[in-house]
Amino acid sequence: MNTPSLRQWLLAALLLCVTLALGLVGYTLSERLGLKAQADAGARQLELHTRAVESELDKYTYLPSVLELERSVQTLLSGVGDAPIAAVNQYLEGLRERSGSRAIFLMDVNGHVLASSNWRDPDSFIGEDLAFRPYFKDALLGRPGRFYGLGTTTGEAGYFLAHGLRAEGRIVGVAVVKVRLDALEARWQKARLEAFVSDENGIIILSSDATRRLKSVEPLDEESRARLARSLQYYGFPLDELQFSQRESVGPGAERLILGQDDGYGDRRPARYLAQSLAVTDTPWHLTLLTPLKDQRRESIVHGVLVAFGFALLVFLLIARNERRKVVATRLAAREALETANDLLEKRIADRTKALRNSNERLKSQIRERRQAEQTLRKAQDELVRAEKLATIGQMSTSIAHELNQPLAALRTLSGNTIRFLERGHLEVADTNLRTINDLVDRMGRIIATLRAFARGGDRGGQAEVASALGAARGVLQQRFENRPIRLDCQVTPGCVEIEQTRLEQILVNLLSNALDAVESSAQPVIEVRGQVIDDSYRLRVSDNGTGIDTHGRQRLFEPFFTTKLGGHGLGLGLTLSAQLAAAAKGQLSLDEQAGSGASFLLTLPLSAVSNRSTSP
Ligand code: ADP
Numbered sequence: 001m002n003t004p005s006l007r008q009w010l011l012a013a014l015l016l017c018v019t020l021a022l023g024l025v026g027y028t029l030s031e032r033l034g035l036k037a038q039a040d041a042g043a044r045q046l047e048l049h050t051r052a053v054e055s056e057l058d059k060y061t062y063l064p065s066v067l068e069l070e071r072s073v074q075t076l077l078s079g080v081g082d083a084p085i086a087a088v089n090q091y092l093e094g095l096r097e098r099s100g101s102r103a104i105f106l107m108d109v110n111g112h113v114l115a116s117s118n119w120r121d122p123d124s125f126i127g128e129d130l131a132f133r134p135y136f137k138d139a140l141l142g143r144p145g146r147f148y149g150l151g152t153t154t155g156e157a158g159y160f161l162a163h164g165l166r167a168e169g170r171i172v173g174v175a176v177v178k179v180r181l182d183a184l185e186a187r188w189q190k191a192r193l194e195a196f197v198s199d200e201n202g203i204i205i206l207s208s209d210a211t212r213r214l215k216s217v218e219p220l221d222e223e224s225r226a227r228l229a230r231s232l233q234y235y236g237f238p239l240d241e242l243q244f245s246q247r248e249s250v251g252p253g254a255e256r257l258i259l260g261q262d263d264g265y266g267d268r269r270p271a272r273y274l275a276q277s278l279a280v281t282d283t284p285w286h287l288t289l290l291t292p293l294k295d296q297r298r299e300s301i302v303h304g305v306l307v308a309f310g311f312a313l314l315v316f317l318l319i320a321r322n323e324r325r326k327v328v329a330t331r332l333a334a335r336e337a338l339e340t341a342n343d344l345l346e347k348r349i350a351d352r353t354k355a356l357r358n359s360n361e362r363l364k365s366q367i368r369e370r371r372q373a374e375q376t377l378r379k380a381q382d383e384l385v386r387a388e389k390l391a392t393i394g395q396m397s398t399s400i401a402h403e404l405n406q407p408l409a410a411l412r413t414l415s416g417n418t419i420r421f422l423e424r425g426h427l428e429v430a431d432t433n434l435r436t437i438n439d440l441v442d443r444m445g446r447i448i449a450t451l452r453a454f455a456r457g458g459d460r461g462g463q464a465e466v467a468s469a470l471g472a473a474r475g476v477l478q479q480r481f482e483n484r485p486i487r488l489d490c491q492v493t494p495g496c497v498e499i500e501q502t503r504l505e506q507i508l509v510n511l512l513s514n515a516l517d518a519v520e521s522s523a524q525p526v527i528e529v530r531g532q533v534i535d536d537s538y539r540l541r542v543s544d545n546g547t548g549i550d551t552h553g554r555q556r557l558f559e560p561f562f563t564t565k566l567g568g569h570g571l572g573l574g575l576t577l578s579a580q581l582a583a584a585a586k587g588q589l590s591l592d593e594q595a596g597s598g599a600s601f602l603l604t605l606p607l608s609a610v611s612n613r614s615t616s617p
Contacts, residue, residue: 001369006343006373007149011562012284013346015312015315018311019311019312019315020308020464021313022307022308022311023304023305023308024304025304025307025308026303026304026306026307026308027301027303027304027307028304028491029303030299030300030303030304031296031297031300032085033300034296034300035250035256035274035293035296038274038291038293038296039250039251039254039274041291042254042274042276042289042291043254043276043607045093045193045475046276046278046289047278048194048280049188049195049287049289050278050280050287051498052184053181053184053280053285054179054280054281054282054342054451056181056183056184057159057161057181057280057282057283059576060099060101060159060161060179061144061161061243062179063095063099063101063104063161063177063256064104064139064161064162064163064176064177065163065165066095066162066175067092067095067104067163067165067175068124068165068175070088070091071104072084072087072088072091073088073091073115073173073175074165074167075166075317076088076106076114076115077106077108077114077165077167077172077173077174078129078167079170079497083173085114085115088106088114088115089115089116089117089119089126091176092104092105092115092116092117092119093104093117093118093120096117096119099177099231099288101120101179102156102158102175102177102178102180103116103117103125103158103178104116104117104176104177104178105117105118105125105175105176105178106165106173106174106175106176107130107136107173107174107176108172108173108174109131109140109172109173109174110128110130110131111129111130111131111132111133112127112128112129112134112174113126113127113128113129114126115124115127121258123154123490124502127470128320128603129325130152130176131516132231132232133145133147133149133160133162133237135147135149135160135161135162135176136162136176138162138172139162139163139164139171139174139175139176140164140165140171140174141164143164143172144161144162144163144173145161145162145163145164145176146159146161146162146282147159147160147162147233148160148205148233148234148285149231149232149233149234149235150232150234150235150237151178151235152232152235155181155235155420157180157205158178158179158180159178159179159180159181159301160176160177160178161176161177161179162174162175162176162177163175164177177178181197181205181206184197184206185206185207185208185210187493188208189208189341192391193208193289194208194209194214194273194289194290194291194292195207195287195288195290196208196287196290197210197285197286197287197288198210198211198217198277198278198285198286198288199284199285200284200285201216201220201224201233202216202217202218202220203215203217203228203234203239204217204242205214206214208609212242214234214237214239215239215240215241215242216240216241216242217242217244217288218241220241225239225391226611232472240318241580242259243260244257244258244259244260245257245259245270246258248451250274252275253277253278254274254275254276254277255275255276255356256271256272256273256274256275256293257273257275258270258271258272258273259271259275259290264601271292271293271294272291272292272293272294272297273289273290273291273293274291274293275289275290275291275588276288276291276503277289286595287381317379321340327418328510331544391396404444404448405436406476406477406479407440407441407444407476408430408444409479410436410440410476410478410479411437411440412438413479414433414437414440415433415437417429417433418430418433418434418437421433434550436475439475444614449568461498461500461503462498462499462500463496463497463498463499463608464496464497464499464500464503464504464505465494465495465496465501465502466493466495466496466497466504466531466540467492467493467494467530467531467537468501468532469501469504469505469508470490470492470508470529471595472505472508473505473508473509473512474488474490474512476505477509477512477513477516480513480516481516484515484525485525486519486525486526486527487524487525487526487527488527488529489526489527489529490528491529491530491531492528492529492530492531492540493533495531495533495538495607496607496608497538497585497587497605497606497607498553498585498586498587498605498606498607498608499581499582499584499585499605503581503584503585504605506577506578507582507589507603508540508542510574510577510578511528511542511603513540513574513603514574514575514599514601515542515543515544515546516528516542517544517546518546518548518598518599519544519545519564519598520544520546521546521547522546523547523560524542524545525544525546526545527544528541528542528543528544529540529541529542529543529544533607534606536606537587537604537605537606537607538604538605538606538607539603539604540603540604540605541592541600541601541602542596542600542601542603542605543598543599543600543601544598544599544600545597545598546598546599547599548597548598548599549591549597549599554591554593557575557591558576559572559576559578562576575589578603582603582604582605585605585606586605586606587603587604587605587606588602588604589602589603590602590604
């Protein structure tokens with residue numbers, strides 16, 4: 001999440017200020033409009049209640065003048081005849097009852113009360129001097145006397161209406177009616193109306209709230225206070241000032257102010273009011289209507305809060321919309337970037353695919369070339385194999401010739417000798433030779449059979465006597481042994497081994513033949529043959545003091561066609577064939593690495609069961 005920048009903080013602070021300012025504006029506007037509405041409604045109410053007050057007063061306006069019509073009153077005032085005070089008192093008493101007024105009394109022109117409706121009461125007005133009362137003075141001057149004050153006898157508040165009674169054109173007495181205006185207060189209270197009536201001195205004479213009664217609505221100076229005290233109009237009440245505060249004029253006859261209000265539990269709390277005043281006709285009074293502004297103020301606060309909240313909501317929505325736009329723009333940009341990347345990727349893929357296709361084509365053509373090369377190679381290989389086969393056939397032919405040539409050479413020599421012995425008549429020698437020839441032919445047949453067996457592989461089994469096999473091998477090579485003075489040292493323990501006789505002879509011919517070749521250039525050629533039985537095996541060692549075998553020769557000795565013999569002498573098959581024959585008979589042919597000069601071959605073959613039995617103790 002990003003940390004808000006200074007600009008964002010300032011913007012937030014500004015928005016907060018604007019929100020508060022708008023809330024204030026909303027509150028002020030609402031208060032103004034509400035106040036106007038309250039003032040209009042209040043004006044109508046005020047008018048209504050002022051008229052009600054006027055009609056309440058009007059009810060009694062005519063009453064004092066009614067006394068002029070009463071004969072007893074006229075008589076009493078004129079002073080002619082008996083003074084019928086008692087009759088006047090009774091008349092006044094009856095009139096008071098019928099009119100619903102508080103008291104009705106009659107004064108002479110000097111201000112003395114002559115008769116009164118309350119003549120029965122101990123605190124009756126009769127005899128009182130009320131000449132100081134303004135209403136008396138007015139009435140005496142022929143003007144309707146109107147006065148609100150507290151009675152000097154009872155201390156009870158009342159509205160006094162006085163009328164100068166005339167006889168023969170001059171004023172002879174004054175009739176006064178005292179009425180109470182409690183009904184008005186009770187009506188206001190019932191209607192939950194807060195209102196009061198203030199008189200010409202600014203003193204509240206009627207009020208829906210009793211605690212406000214006889215309080216001054218305007219500050220009174222000491223002189224006025226003394227004057228009022230002297231007039232006894234308010235029966236010596238202190239006439240405290242009504243505690244207005246924050247008075248503010250809001251129109252003609254209208255004020256906004258704070259005034260103590262009874263909270264219903266006996267406590268007074270300051271409350272806001274709209275105070276509207278209207279003069280009551282025919283009186284110096286003013287009716288003031290107090291409209292509480294508590295609800296209106298609460299409403300204004302609600303309106304202010306609503307305006308602030310509405311603005312805040314609007315700002316929030318705008319910010320949200322802006323943020324959403326940003327997000328959408330970011331998404332669009334991201335999508336465009338993605339599309340661009342996608343296009344780029346697709347282009348790359350297309351390029352790469354094209355490159356791959358090209359390289360594939362190249363590979364295909366390479367594969368084709370390789371295949372062609374392979375075919376060519378295979379052809380060449382086939383050619384080579386064919387050539388090798390041909391060479392092998394040639395070598396095999398040579399090998400066969402090699403194997404057969406030696407007995408054939410022996411046959412040629414023997415047969416030539418035999419002919420000469422027969423011509424000379426040496427029949428025994430000829431016979432011996434012929435037998436040898438016979439043996440040689442047999443051997444040749446066996447060799448051919450062996451070659452065929454070699455070609456076929458496998459072992460047909462059979463046993464061979466080592467000494468006789470060795471003798472047979474020597475016989476085959478006899479001619480070569482005779483050609484040179486070679487010492488052949490044979491020490492062979494008699495033993496029978498698990499191999500076909502011809503095969504053992506063939507192995508021995510090969511080993512002896514190689515030894516003969518090796519010692520060809522030796523000054524004192526020696527070939528040793530040692531044979532002995534070790535455990536279940538027969539071990540035959542053929543050693544010579546010839547040329548020996550170099551390292552290269554040792555590694556390749558048993559490879560087919562490995563030969564060091566020149567001039568087509570060697571086939572390189574002798575040792576391979578011999579090793580294979582030994583292996584086929586579960587034996588082994590190996591070079592004895594421990595040997596000194598020359599070479600030494602070790603042939604190990606399993607001892608035959610027959611031999612085992614004969615040698616066992
Ligand atoms: P060939 O006799 O036809 O060469 P062989 O398989 O019998 O084939 O012999 C392989 C080679 O081993 C010979 O050419 C020769 O170099 C070497 N070899 C075998 N026997 C001997 C030995 N007794 N002394 C020295 N070299 C030998």
